[in-house]
Amino acid sequence: MKNKFKDNIFTYSxxxxxxxxxxxxxxxxxxxxxxxxFNRYESLTGNTNFLGFENYTRMFQDPIFxxxxxxxxxFAIIAVPASTILALFMAVLLNSKMDGYINxxxxxxxxxxxEKGWLLEPCTxxxxxxxxxVWINAGYYMVLxxxxxxTIPAELYEYAxxxxxxxxxxxxxxxxxxxxxTMVFVLLINTIKSFQVFVEILVMTKGGPMKSTTTLVYxxxxxxxxxTDLMGYxxxxxxxxxxxxxxxxxxxxxxxxxxx
Amino acid sequence: MKKIILxxxxxLLSLMFIYxxxxxxxxSFKQNPEAFNSFKDLLVSPLSFINYSETFSSDSxxxxxxxxxxxxxxxTIGNILFCTTxxxxxxxxxxxxxxxxxxxVLGVLLIPGHVVMIPIxxxxxxxxxxxxxxxxxxxxxxxxxxxxxxxxxIKSIPIDIEDAARVDGASDWYILxxxxxxxxKPILTVLSIFIFLSNWNSFLFPFILTSxxxxxxxxxxxxxxxxxxxxxxxxxxxxxxISATPVILLFILFQKQIINGLTSGALKD
Numbered sequence: 001m002k003n004k005f006k007d008n009i010f011t012y013s014x015x016x017x018x019x020x021x022x023x024x025x026x027x028x029x030x031x032x033x034x035x036x037x038f039n040r041y042e043s044l045t046g047n048t049n050f051l052g053f054e055n056y057t058r059m060f061q062d063p064i065f066x067x068x069x070x071x072x073x074x075f076a077i078i079a080v081p082a083s084t085i086l087a088l089f090m091a092v093l094l095n096s097k098m099d100g101y102i103n104x105x106x107x108x109x110x111x112x113x114x115e116k117g118w119l120l121e122p123c124t125x126x127x128x129x130x131x132x133x134v135w136i137n138a139g140y141y142m143v144l145x146x147x148x149x150x151t152i153p154a155e156l157y158e159y160a161x162x163x164x165x166x167x168x169x170x171x172x173x174x175x176x177x178x179x180x181x182t183m184v185f186v187l188l189i190n191t192i193k194s195f196q197v198f199v200e201i202l203v204m205t206k207g208g209p210m211k212s213t214t215t216l217v218y219x220x221x222x223x224x225x226x227x228t229d230l231m232g233y234x235x236x237x238x239x240x241x242x243x244x245x246x247x248x249x250x251x252x253x254x255x256x257x258x259x260x
Numbered sequence: 261m262k263k264i265i266l267x268x269x270x271x272l273l274s275l276m277f278i279y280x281x282x283x284x285x286x287x288s289f290k291q292n293p294e295a296f297n298s299f300k301d302l303l304v305s306p307l308s309f310i311n312y313s314e315t316f317s318s319d320s321x322x323x324x325x326x327x328x329x330x331x332x333x334x335x336t337i338g339n340i341l342f343c344t345t346x347x348x349x350x351x352x353x354x355x356x357x358x359x360x361x362x363x364x365v366l367g368v369l370l371i372p373g374h375v376v377m378i379p380i381x382x383x384x385x386x387x388x389x390x391x392x393x394x395x396x397x398x399x400x401x402x403x404x405x406x407x408x409x410x411x412x413x414i415k416s417i418p419i420d421i422e423d424a425a426r427v428d429g430a431s432d433w434y435i436l437x438x439x440x441x442x443x444x445k446p447i448l449t450v451l452s453i454f455i456f457l458s459n460w461n462s463f464l465f466p467f468i469l470t471s472x473x474x475x476x477x478x479x480x481x482x483x484x485x486x487x488x489x490x491x492x493x494x495x496x497x498x499x500x501x502i503s504a505t506p507v508i509l510l511f512i513l514f515q516k517q518i519i520n521g522l523t524s525g526a527l528k529d
Contacts, residue, residue, distance in 0.1 A: 029379030
């Protein structure tokens with residue numbers, strides 16, 4: 001009996017860092033955020049007024065919210081296929097000759113140099129940020145694709161060679177179907193990341209010009225920290241983002257299970 | 261012939277990826293780069309180290325560098341220690357709430373920080389931790405990504421070694437820190453690199469949770485630099501190059517471990 005008690009003390013002291021971190025920095029914030037989303041909160045005075053669903057109804061009537069949601073969706077619709085196709089293309093080329101040194105070059109990270117003209121035009125500003133995003137992320141997806149390709153047995157290609165298949169047929173009939181789990185994983189991760197785009201926008205355009213680069217996360221940030229009374233409203237938006245990402249994540253874990 | 265075409269495409273793509281880095285370095289080595297009218301003039305003008313020497317000697321940049329380094333180091337050490345203890349408990353100990361608790365790890369792995377930025381900010385206000393190292397270190401000392409990574413690794417280690425040690429009379433703590441942890445060295449290397457780099461590059465929380473220059477980190481410092489009225493590109497790019505140096509160095513040294521980490525599951529920023 002005493003041993004069992006000692007055992008439990010050992011186990012829970014090992015787990016304590018996670019239990020504390022989870023409760024204080026994840027569970028409590030999520031609950032508190034839900035509470036805030038039903039209230040009007042004034043950051044200067046600390047006054048809270050219960051509003052019920054008013055923040056949510058207000059959001060769905062707010063043209064800026066729809067604009068931000070559209071921008072975010074547009075971002076994902078362009079950035080996800082662009083970076084996935086570029087990454088797949090590079091992976092195919094590199095997988096045919098794994099030399100290593102070119103990998104290093106492609107993977108290097110760095111800070112971008114913004115082009116003023118493009119960012120100041122509403123019609124090209126979002127596109128500029130998409131290009132930057134593709135540049136930042138394509139290398140990561142390429143590495144995932146290469147990892148996926150290396151699990152494809154070489155015999156399949158040898159057999160295809162014997163039957164006289166050309167490179168495109170090998171890619172279309174062997175690589176692409178067997179890469180499906182990696183492909184779905186990349187597409188989902190890529191979409192989830194696109195819904196979170198923030199830093200590039202904050203640093204490069206501040207949501208402008210004419211709100212053309214205001215995305216969901218940027219709008220949440222702006223409402224929460226640039227106004228004194230919109231934290232509750234921003235929390236409601238954060239919850240909408242949370243549910244969008246939750247659905248995408250559940251989809252992703254379903255797909256991952258399928259893979260295993 | 262085919263090989264030549266393949267190689268040229270690869271070189272072209274590499275150039276596309278290196279081009280912005282080349283720009284960054286080029287501007288960082290030119291005095292007053294904005295004074296040049298054409299790219300050609302800029303390219304042929306003499307190289308100079310003045311941006312670097314001035315950036316290094318400015319008080320604030322050194323301060324940002326130290327802040328970033330201290331924060332990233334503490335968070336890395338915390339993760340090495342705590343991810344191991346938590347992962348070990350999940351992998352080897354039997355306890356009642358293991359399923360629920362493991363689900364919380366996987367759940368948090370999927371939640372992006374953006375969703376909780378408002379409540380975390382409010383919490384830090386209440387704790388009085390705004391503009392302190394605490395707010396940038398304490399919440400991140402144990403990451404779900406790290407727990408999951410080390411958990412999978414411990415699962416792959418044969419339990420016999422631990423059993424043998426237990427028969428020899430080794431205590432639980434001894435087994436964990438003297439037997440299991442050394443065996444985890446390869447995965448802890450991967451974890452350290454990832455945690456260090458993600459905290460070194462981290463922007464969102466350092467940006468929200470600090471307003472004082474005393475506690476500012478490098479990425480936030482560079483962003484503020486960009487926000488000034490007239491951008492001094494030479495100094496900005498020297499600063500960016502300096503802050504990218506540890507990233508590039510770590511990548512060159514640990515390329516294999518970084519790629520292992522990248523492919524071992526979903527990663528969070």
